[in-house]
């Protein structure tokens with residue numbers, strides 16, 4: 001992971017170091033990769049090339065990227081039904097992800113898991129999970145394991161605001177606090193649980209639920225990757241030093257429907273609300289604006305990054321489409337049901 005702080009220029013003003021510059025460019029590229037990856041997932045679904053369905057993360061990219069940038073490769077994450085962004089931010093291969101989504105043998109789960117079950121042990125990704133809050137037990141167990149094994153690995157547990165309605169989360173937060181486990185609970189509050197605004201399902205203060213267990217809490221603007229990254233870095237280092245768990249509440253918004261088929265959304269949220277987030281609070285636009293202001297980004301660099309990302313994604317889509325399906329006689333292999 002890249003590490004450095006703002007240095008002082010000759011005239012004494014804080015300036016962006018070369019290392020930081022590289023890191024911000026990388027973070028922008030990662031966010032764009034998630035967005036373009038998912039735009040193509042949407043195309044694959046609407047053109048009936050992809051079986052099953054998918055929950056798009058577009059709009060929330062700054063959280064996965066800001067948090068995963070603060071992690072080492074051997075740190076762990078667990079993810080959710082809306083998990084492509086987490087997987088890619090932790091370093092998953094675009095090719096193998098498309099192969100999985102398209103049901104192909106080369107995919108992360110040999111094509112048998114699909115969008116909601118991608119796991120990638122090589123990058124410390126213990127898996128997406130279709131059960132709301134299901135990954136909270138796995139993440140806490142992984143953190144317990146790191147502690148027992150005496151490693152300094154940290155686990156990040158991503159989940160949506162809907163998971164705050166699940167009892168398991170409270171059992172594991174209790175344990176994590178008592179045993180000072182190196183786990184960060186990252187709650188992505190995108191305002192909705194499926195088609196219901198969180199205010200109709202979630203009483204009281206979200207962070208207060210973690211505070212009740214004596215867990216350190218932070219609340220950030222999930223559209224601003226700079227604040228997500230800075231806060232995650234602090235919480236991760238603290239956990240690595242044995243100072244225990246934290247709860248990071250990130251306020252965000254999903255641009256698309258709950259899943260790719262949810263296209264008539266006016267009965268639960270307005271077009272104006274969607275437009276406002278897209279125009280005023282878009283995480284990519286916010287980062288580009290700041291980097292441009294800091295003279296870290298010009299039109300030519302933006303174009304180069306865009307080209308690189310689009311090529312990687314197009315190659316990945318082709319790879320997935322052309323890859324073979326598993327053999328028929330493998331249908332009952334590697335499945336547990």
Ligand SMILES: Cc1ncc(C[n+]2csc(CCOP(=O)(O)OP(=O)(O)O)c2C)c(N)n1
Pocket residue numbers: 055081082130131132159160161162163190192193194258
């Ligand atoms: C235990 C359980 N109950 C219900 C569902 C159906 N379900 C799938 S996603 C979802 C809403 C999740 O909302 P949130 O946690 O806020 O995540 P988001 O989709 O907003 O990212 C529900 C209720 C499920 N998958 N698991």
Ligand SMILES: [Mg+2]
Pocket residue numbers: 160161162188189190191192193194
């Ligand atoms: Mg939600």
